[in-house]
Amino acid sequence: MVESQENPMNKALSKAHEMVEKAEDIKIYSHIDCDGITAGSLLSLMLDRLGKEHEIEFISLDKIDDLKTTNELTIFSDLGSGQNLDKFCTSSSKVLVLDHHPPLREMNHYKKCEFLEINPHFYNMDGSYEISGGGMTYLLAKTFGFYDLSWMGVLSAVGDMQNSLTGKLQGLNQDILTDSVQNNFVESINDLSIYGRQTRPLFVALSYFGDVNLPITNNKTECILMLNKLGIPTKNGRKNRSLCDLSVEEKSTLFSELVRMLSREVPPKYVRYIPKLICGDSYEFLNEKKYSPLRDASEFSTAVNACSRHEHPEIAMRVLKGDRALALDDMDDLAREHKRYLAQKMDWVREEERIIPMNNIQYFNGSEIKSNVIGTIAGMILSYGDWKKPIIGFTEIGDGKDGLKVSLRCSRLLAYNGVHFGNLIRKVAEKVGGTGGGHSVACGAYIPEGSTEAFLNIFDESLNGMI
Numbered sequence: 001m002v003e004s005q006e007n008p009m010n011k012a013l014s015k016a017h018e019m020v021e022k023a024e025d026i027k028i029y030s031h032i033d034c035d036g037i038t039a040g041s042l043l044s045l046m047l048d049r050l051g052k053e054h055e056i057e058f059i060s061l062d063k064i065d066d067l068k069t070t071n072e073l074t075i076f077s078d079l080g081s082g083q084n085l086d087k088f089c090t091s092s093s094k095v096l097v098l099d100h101h102p103p104l105r106e107m108n109h110y111k112k113c114e115f116l117e118i119n120p121h122f123y124n125m126d127g128s129y130e131i132s133g134g135g136m137t138y139l140l141a142k143t144f145g146f147y148d149l150s151w152m153g154v155l156s157a158v159g160d161m162q163n164s165l166t167g168k169l170q171g172l173n174q175d176i177l178t179d180s181v182q183n184n185f186v187e188s189i190n191d192l193s194i195y196g197r198q199t200r201p202l203f204v205a206l207s208y209f210g211d212v213n214l215p216i217t218n219n220k221t222e223c224i225l226m227l228n229k230l231g232i233p234t235k236n237g238r239k240n241r242s243l244c245d246l247s248v249e250e251k252s253t254l255f256s257e258l259v260r261m262l263s264r265e266v267p268p269k270y271v272r273y274i275p276k277l278i279c280g281d282s283y284e285f286l287n288e289k290k291y292s293p294l295r296d297a298s299e300f301s302t303a304v305n306a307c308s309r310h311e312h313p314e315i316a317m318r319v320l321k322g323d324r325a326l327a328l329d330d331m332d333d334l335a336r337e338h339k340r341y342l343a344q345k346m347d348w349v350r351e352e353e354r355i356i357p358m359n360n361i362q363y364f365n366g367s368e369i370k371s372n373v374i375g376t377i378a379g380m381i382l383s384y385g386d387w388k389k390p391i392i393g394f395t396e397i398g399d400g401k402d403g404l405k406v407s408l409r410c411s412r413l414l415a416y417n418g419v420h421f422g423n424l425i426r427k428v429a430e431k432v433g434g435t436g437g438g439h440s441v442a443c444g445a446y447i448p449e450g451s452t453e454a455f456l457n458i459f460d461e462s463l464n465g466m467i
């Protein structure tokens with residue numbers, strides 16, 4: 001048997017360990033999304049335990065240009081590799097970058113300052129599937145022996161959709177999962193991949209099935225009828241049952257029924273992907289209460305995202321660092337506000353029939369939608385459009401900046417069949433003078449004002465014969 005290979009980043013990580021050990025005054029800048037907030041919180045917990053004075057700020061990528069370093073050590077987590085950091089290379093301050101995004105620079109680019117950038121791409125690892133920003137910070141915490149923080153690495157990976165193509169965690173993500181399973185913080189369960197495992201009544205969770213339009217999609221009555229027909233009780237006493245309440249037999253009955261329904265709806269070329277669409281690994285945090293939104297990794301990541309979208313990353317951080325009292329209440333409030341906002345904007349898109357089909361794509365002008373949730377809305381509205389085509393939403397960037405934010409979401413079946421929309425959107429955005437990228441099923445771009453039509457036309461044409 002071959003022994004599991006040592007992580008090639010270990011040498012760099014022990015250098016990072018030294019930098020942290022020597023520093024007394026530390027500043028962390030972390031990305032303001034689920035992965036970045038978790039990454040920053042993990043670092044903060046680590047530094048608390050080490051007795052290191054530190055400040056932390058969660059920022060969007062465009063804020064990096066305005067930053068000034070005044071601290072002995074600056075740590076960038078879940079960002080930095082894709083940004084110009086020339087001005088941070090000074091003799092007076094040290095810099096540590098822990099990122100997983102495609103790097104602009106080569107390893108050891110800066111020679112005239114103490115600057116350490118650790119990125120999986122330097123070691124031929126894929127930063128979109130093998131490790132997240134939070135995973136990178138966990139690897140550093142692990143050098144101090146903090147194995148109990150591994151669950152945060154799992155949350156980051158899920159929040160960053162690193163399991164979206166296979167339904168499983170792979171590469172270093174899997175090693176981090178092993179750490180957390182062995183220490184009893186996480187249970188990994190092969191399960192139906194239906195969102196809302198702990199908090200949604202099963203019939204509601206099923207009604208959100210959106211990768212393919214089924215009779216149950218957006219139809220709760222139909223979901224109840226289906227469960228009745230299958231002999232799966234929807235209630236336990238007065239309480240609605242959730243997916244997590246189902247027995248293995250019930251889950252397998254439901255699985256078979258979903259396979260049957262899907263086989264009827266999807267074109268033959270997609271049939272072989274059906275099991276992957278409804279089955280995947282789920283991750284339960286064993287220290288969280290049952291039916292809490294923190295118990296399931298994908299529901300937890302939604303809660304963190306709600307804090308970030310409403311510009312309160314510090315609330316998520318307090319929860320992540322262990323506050324299960326006040327901060328958790330605040331987080332619940334934000335989650336409710338978030339839900340309300342999304343529902344209202346969804347109605348607006350639907351009632352005004354704003355989804356416009358083209359040959360290969362469909363789009364909507366989301367001018368009344370905040371740019372940081374345009375992707376979420378696109379994902380939710382897909383089930384009201386044509387699931388066979390990707391949906392593109394656009395809106396003003398806002399915040400005093402010119403230009404448009406574009407977001408794309410699509411059924412996972414399109415991605416399984418080989419289209420990488422993240423790469424495609426980057427190419428198309430560049431053609432109209434913008435930038436873009438992301439995952440195959442969820443990606444986005446920034447494009448100049450007035451270039452929407454050109455963008456949509458080029459996008460639509462480039463998909464001819466591909467989907």
Ligand SMILES: [Mn+2]
Nearest residue numbers: 035078133160
């Ligand atoms: Mn990330």
